[in-house]
Amino acid sequence: MNLRAAFVAAPLLVLGYGVLRILDGLDGSRGPGPAWTLGHLSFLAALALFIPILLRMRRTAGAGGLTTAATVVSLVGVAALVAQFTVDIVGGFLSADHAELSRFFAEVKGLPVVPLAIYDVGPYLFYLGQIVLIGQLAAQRRVKGWTVALYVAYLVTPAISKDLIPVSAILLLAAFLPISAAIARTPTPAPAPART
Template structure:
């Protein structure tokens, strides 16, 4: 897939997830059902695209050790989020209604190591890597200094209120558009030319 498409499609899929999530909650509860599953699948598709985005940003940053480690940690974070959202979908299929989802989630989280790896720790690698790679690109003057600020806002908004995910996705799209235009640079030139 063309890397330019990933830089645009990933934020749009996160936007779709955020909007579907809001619509799913209009009846007072989220999941299970079509909206729950569709929204989660949209976010999972975005996560798959983020793997390509992380490695493309690594190339744009010069393929150095810091960029490589950051992209690798981001990929691990993607894997943990894919596991989390996969669990959400399975629980949605298994539960008869929203109330039945809670005990199922409790069973999953009680498995040793799952809470830390899939919920409390692992996913943060995705968010930290996203910010870390953008900061590296800004430090190398590959992108504007305001880009990490927009990415940070995108990452922070859901912590304030998850209904702000669509707003954060728009900010992410704005911050990724310059990256989409330069996405071929990491492969078109040798790493030394990126300095």
């Protein structure tokens, strides 16, 4: 998959997660079951696409100290989210019903450092790093300021209600399209010549 396609596919996979999450909750509880598993797999696939997206945003914004730090912070957030969604998938496979899944989560969250690393702090690093990277692109006038506003709206919308994740994903897509266009306009630096 080329990088421009990843800027479209990642938000669409987040959209898939949001829709499956809503479908999963129609019976009054979420997980375990096919919608739970497929939704989480969809989000994991999106996270895999975010890795090259983050690296290319860093390269386009300039590989300085701030953009490098923001990229590292965001990649740490990716790792935290991968851990969280993997725990969710494993819990879904090991649990016969929602009550059992809830007990599984209580046991996981009772482990030292786990809540901090993969629930309370770690995942937010993913979004924080991206705000800095997109802010850098806007500061360099590679994208318009409203691109940052769209990204912030993408972050805020699920805080209102997680059922708005599909709307949030559309906002992410709207933010990513001008970023991918800006990246396409930016020439890729040539590799340094090999020393002989």
